[in-house]
Amino acid sequence: MAMQSEVQIDGLAKPTARSRWKQVMYGLKRDKYLYLLIAPGLLFFLLFKYVPMWGIVIAFQNYSPYMGITESPWVGFEHFIRFFSNQDFYLLFRNTMAISLLKLLFFFPLPILLSLLLNELRSAVYKKWIQSIVYMPHFLSWVIIAGITFLLLSQSSGIVNKMLVSLGYAKYDFLTNENNFWIMLVIQNIWKETGWGTIIFLAAIAGVDPQLYEAAKMDGANRLRQAWHITLPAIRSVIVILFILRLGDIMDVGFEQVFLMMNGAVSNVADVFETYVYRVGIQQGQFSFSTAVGLFKSVVGLILVILANKVAKRFGEEGVY
Amino acid sequence: MKRSISGRLFDAANITVLALVGILTLFPLYYVVVVSFTDPAEYIRKQGYVLFPQSWTFDSYNYLLSTSAFKNATLISAFLAIVGTALSLVVTSAFSYGLSRKRLQGRRFMMLLILITILFGPGLIPPYLLVRDLGLINSVWSLILPVLTSGWYVILMKSFFDSIPVELEESAVIDGSTDIGVFFRIVLPLSLPALAAFGLFYAVGYWNTFFNAVLYINDYTKWPLQLVLRNMLIDSSTQAGGTAAAEMMAEQNIPTETLKMAAVVIATFPILCVYPFLQKHFAKGVMLGSVKG
Amino acid sequence: MKEKERFMKRKAVRPSFVFVLAVSILSGCSGNSAPGTSTSTNTGATGTSAQEKPTEISIFTEFSTSEPPAADNPVTKEFEKRTNTKLNITWASPNGWEEKQNVLLASGDMPDLMKIKDMKQTQAITMIKQGAFWDLGPYLKDYENLSAYPQEIMDRVKVDGKQYILPSVRPLHGSSFFNIRQDWLDNLGLKMPRTMDEFYAAAKAFVEQDPDKNGQADTYGYNGKDWGKVIGIFNHSNGKWKEVDGKLVDTDLEPGTREGLLYLNKMYTEKIIPEDFAVMKTTDFENMAKAGKAGVQMDTTEGVFRSTEGARKLDPKADFVAMTYLESAAGKMVHTGSGFAGLYLIPKKVPEEKMKKILALMDYGASEEGFELACYGLEGVHFTVADGFKTATEQAVKESVSQSSFGKIFTRYDQYLWAYRVGMPKDMFERNKNIVDERANYGISDVSIGLLSETDLLMGPDFNKKIEDMKIKVIMGKEPIESWDALVETLKADANYMKIIEEFNQAYQDRKNAAS
Known part of the structure; x- marks a missing residue:
């Protein structure tokens, strides 16, 4: 199926099995150098990604490392049933989806916007400086960012609360309040990753043919129209691909960040699949259970990616496969 | 050409907004650097609210740089960042380019194959066993080969190559080049922005190598910088509680904040320097336009 | 006793932050009473015949000095010489050594002497029950210094009533x-x-x-x-x-x-x-x-x-x-403290003879002489003795000779280990010793260490989280105390929760029966 489009030129209306085989061989021979180019990458994926995949089957076992995968007893969907029948499943699902969707909604567009703004800067020097500054927070670990957040927002000595008090307001419990926990996570994420996220878009924008802008200027298109009609379409496929891939890990919200910001007072809104797996699976040495939850998350991701990819293809995009 | 008033207004607003964004991102970084040069006692006294230290001190840096492992670790990390990035870029771009050619048979199947590796991971133990069986334990190659390329980057990079027109190769093929020749002589030079971006991603990834080194490298003389630095600052904040943990901690030296920040600066400064050099490749309008025209 | 010798002299104060940090690493060891020149007898650990080939022993452990000791560390060499062994020590990074421990256990790539973190390492405990490790109980009596470990601690780390585990002993009193x-x-x-x-x-x-x-x-x-x-x-x-x-x-x-x-x-x-x-x-x-x-x-x-x-x-x-x-x-x-910081296991694949050699090595490390070597290193190189006080040299810091490195493997029970820390004035040390002594009269131990419940493994973390969250909320006034009462009632009515209590009791009785 994948090979139809080009090969049909050979003029066979209804390919028999035999002639199909011939076509395949012809294609292989014709593109042998192309196959040579992809060989190392393909080999890598088969060796380092697919050989260890057997690890997934332990989701259906009561895996004991000592007995190994061959001796460990099979339990079918027991771990999945246990996971789904957990009375907190809904809560975990809600929190995970809420944080993920909020990040998708508010964080995802920002790097695009920022790179468009950067692209509009006339001064190359200024642009260089801003670019080099905004991508730096990516390099700070969540531990450091959690520390800085504490300095800003704590009740005992946080700067923001000090300001509130001096303005005559009461202190606010930012860090232990369920109402603003999700927003806080999103803001942290925006601060840390927006600049880093522009890199890929700036690279895509750099590929735009300058003549297009010239032509647009001749036609009297203003900057907004140029951005809309030239720049944005140039990075559209990157945006679409990133978006689809993000949907793939919609069940992951970033363990470290949540784990560090979570505390007893907010755990009703903070507990997500990742923190749950850490607590119930990893810390307890429950390999099979952890794997089962991971598998569930992956399957959900896969379904979303397939759906999103279908939609993207319908709109004439290349998509992710 | 004359600039319209609205255009000028937009420029002014844009400059201001970006300046604001710059300040917002810069401030915490400024804080990290300042704390790294502060005396721990002053940090404690001010309860962390240090905006300008009364006296500057290099003690934290002296301590971190004094260890014998430091020099080695920097070399290892540099090796990973340079050699690893080069290999990764070649493998990733070649693979992505191949997949971007629509005539390639089985390309959709291969794309799906790659996509699945993004979504499904096998956990900790199977990869360890693989690395062991390949005889890579204790070898720096265990920090490169298992992360040589990634599905994310292959799929993203492919989208960059998608826009390279087939006609370009065809003309070259007529001149007697093979696909490999076309790739190296025509496609890569046209894709400098993409190479710069993905090169940065890989370089940062290799430079930050940490966890794989914990698992795969027993010989500490082969540990990368991040691991060596973190060993000096045992971080209790993500450790689980419990009596035993508390008692193990009692014997440790909880690192001062100033030391932590110095480690952050040391660990990130070299890689931060890479970006400005790559930046020129992000300049608008590479050759592609001229070739097409 | 030799009070003065217990007391490590402060090195001339240098205003170097680096130095202070480095020296304080030695702290844990300093309560030890080993005199500068030890006269303690050999404990049967040393290979007596010179012709005998050194036993190769691989060890997995962690460290919390700023760097791990190098492979050719003089203290390692000295241990090898004194015990006729060839040590191959893997010093795992303190950040992530638990993961490494799990991977080693799971992959079967275990060294001859394997460290695990505590009695909550389900995977290790399960493997113990499946027979992956030596029961050291029958052998320990032959090793004078290991036998001197307090019975209270040894009992605590038994699995199914057997002594598979050799604890890295720490003081019982003086804990947090x-x-x-x-x-x-x-x-x-x-x-x-x-x-x-x-x-x-x-x-x-x-x-x-x-x-x-x-x-x-x-x-x-x-x-x-x-x-x-x-x-x-x-x-x-x-x-x-x-x-x-x-x-x-x-x-x-x-x-x-x-x-x-x-x-x-x-x-x-x-x-x-x-x-x-x-x-x-x-x-x-x-x-x-x-x-x-x-x-x-x-x-x-x-x-x-x-x-x-x-x-x-x-x-x-x-x-x-x-x-x-x-x-x-x-x-x-x-x-009261748990009495250990880390536990050691010897895999069954190690032959019996070699297992005995490993015990002999550990026994030597638990002798006064061996413990001194582990914590202080070599006299004149890593520490100097003046007026009966031991002072660590910069060489010791450089070569990571400390309780935070070798002391993670070799330990001797010293009740005052946690009464002293480098830099502490003498009167404070004396005061702490009294406190440690007095605490022995009021100490309450955690009776649950080493007890396992199947239901707890599956559901315990969820229950515990609910309980802890509610506690925090009540303390912070976000929930009234009535909510706590309601939670307690819910728990009492929860069949699974009651089952956990039952299973812990069963495990507790089993342990008692095994001991008697």
């Missing part, structure tokens, strides 16, 4: 408990609190009566670290479980927990505990103590000296003194 600013008590004319009421009164005075006399209301009574221990005192228990009439009782269902929650809630409302206690991390608590903002800090008798030293930079009179015990209606108590 309340430490109070003695100078603040003196400033306010208060006496050392002995009851929870007095404790509350002192902590409240620390907030309201300007104990540091700086004219500002900027102090907290208690920084809130490990607040669970407050509840423990009201229950007269160390941790969740306590023994009543030979049975295990879950203290979360007891009135003591409720009482403790109300007590803490009162402290929170009156700002005796910082508003942020629920989000503060270890360093935040400690920094608060160092900044002279907290009257009570939770730490070991040794570890609290970090806080004292920090606070002294701002107030030279600052003095955290470890409390001996606290008394509630349930009785006087102090928390």
Whole structure:
């Protein structure tokens, strides 16, 4: 199926099995150098990604490392049933989806916007400086960012609360309040990753043919129209691909960040699949259970990616496969 | 050409907004650097609210740089960042380019194959066993080969190559080049922005190598910088509680904040320097336009 | 005894931050009484015949010096020479050694001597039960120094009544408990609190009566670290479980927990505990103590000296003194330590002869001579002796010779190990020793160490999280105490929760039966 489009030129209306085989061989021979180019990458994926995949089957076992995968007893969907029948499943699902969707909604567009703004800067020097500054927070670990957040927002000595008090307001419990926990996570994420996220878009924008802008200027298109009609379409496929891939890990919200910001007072809104797996699976040495939850998350991701990819293809995009 | 008033207004607003964004991102970084040069006692006294230290001190840096492992670790990390990035870029771009050619048979199947590796991971133990069986334990190659390329980057990079027109190769093929020749002589030079971006991603990834080194490298003389630095600052904040943990901690030296920040600066400064050099490749309008025209 | 020799002399003070940091790494060892020139006899560990080939022994452990000892470290060489072995030590990074431990266990790539973190390593415990490791019980009696490990600790790490595990022993007394600013008590004319009421009164005075006399209301009574221990005192228990009439009782269902929650809630409302206690991390608590903002800090008798030293930079009179015990209606108590920091296992694939050699090696490490070598290194190279005091040299720091490296493998039971830390004045060390001695009279152990329940493995973490979250909310006043009562009722009615209690009791009885 994948090979139809080009090969049909050979003029066979209804390919028999035999002639199909011939076509395949012809294609292989014709593109042998192309196959040579992809060989190392393909080999890598088969060796380092697919050989260890057997690890997934332990989701259906009561895996004991000592007995190994061959001796460990099979339990079918027991771990999945246990996971789904957990009375907190809904809560975990809600929190995970809420944080993920909020990040998708508010964080995802920002790097695009920022790179468009950067692209509009006339001064190359200024642009260089801003670019080099905004991508730096990516390099700070969540531990450091959690520390800085504490300095800003704590009740005992946080700067923001000090300001509130001096303005005559009461202190606010930012860090232990369920109402603003999700927003806080999103803001942290925006601060840390927006600049880093522009890199890929700036690279895509750099590929735009300058003549297009010239032509647009001749036609009297203003900057907004140029951005809309030239720049944005140039990075559209990157945006679409990133978006689809993000949907793939919609069940992951970033363990470290949540784990560090979570505390007893907010755990009703903070507990997500990742923190749950850490607590119930990893810390307890429950390999099979952890794997089962991971598998569930992956399957959900896969379904979303397939759906999103279908939609993207319908709109004439290349998509992710 | 004359600039319209609205255009000028937009420029002014844009400059201001970006300046604001710059300040917002810069401030915490400024804080990290300042704390790294502060005396721990002053940090404690001010309860962390240090905006300008009364006296500057290099003690934290002296301590971190004094260890014998430091020099080695920097070399290892540099090796990973340079050699690893080069290999990764070649493998990733070649693979992505191949997949971007629509005539390639089985390309959709291969794309799906790659996509699945993004979504499904096998956990900790199977990869360890693989690395062991390949005889890579204790070898720096265990920090490169298992992360040589990634599905994310292959799929993203492919989208960059998608826009390279087939006609370009065809003309070259007529001149007697093979696909490999076309790739190296025509496609890569046209894709400098993409190479710069993905090169940065890989370089940062290799430079930050940490966890794989914990698992795969027993010989500490082969540990990368991040691991060596973190060993000096045992971080209790993500450790689980419990009596035993508390008692193990009692014997440790909880690192001062100033030391932590110095480690952050040391660990990130070299890689931060890479970006400005790559930046020129992000300049608008590479050759592609001229070739097409 | 040789009091003076216990006491490690402070090296001439150099104003180098680096140096202070490096030297304090040695701290843990310094309580040891090994004299400079040891005369202790060989303990059967050494390979006597020179012709015998050295036994190759691979070891997996961790370290918390700034670097691990190199492969050709002189102390390693000396151990090899003295015990006729060839040591191949994997020093795993302290960040992530648990993961590495799990991977090694799972992959079967285990060394001859394998370290695991604690009795909660389900995977290791399961493997023990499946017969992956040697039962050392029958052999230990042949090793004089290992046999000298306190029975209390050895019993605690038994699995199915057998001694598969060799603990890395640590003192039982002197573990983490309340430490109070003695100078603040003196400033306010208060006496050392002995009851929870007095404790509350002192902590409240620390907030309201300007104990540091700086004219500002900027102090907290208690920084809130490990607040669970407050509840423990009201229950007269160390941790969740306590023994009543030979049975295990879950203290979360007891009135003591409720009482403790109300007590803490009162402290929170009156700002005796910082508003942020629920989000503060270890360093935040400690920094608060160092900044002279907290009257009570939770730490070991040794570890609290970090806080004292920090606070002294701002107030030279600052003095955290470890409390001996606290008394509630349930009785006087102090928390006893687990008695170990890490556990060692020998895989069954190691031949019996070699297993004995490994025990001999560990036995040597538990001798006075061996422990001295592990903690201090070689005389003249890593430490010098003057007037009977041992002083670590910079070489020791450079070569990572410390309890935080070799002391992670080789240990000898020393009850005063946690009474001393480098830099501590002598009177404070003496005071701590008395406190450690006295604590032995009031110590309560965690009876649940090493007990396993299948249901708890599956559902315990969820229950515990609900319980802990509710506790925090009640303390912070986000939920009324009635919500706690309701939760307790729910738990009592929960079949799974009751099953956990039942299974822990069963495990407890089994252990008792196995011991008798």
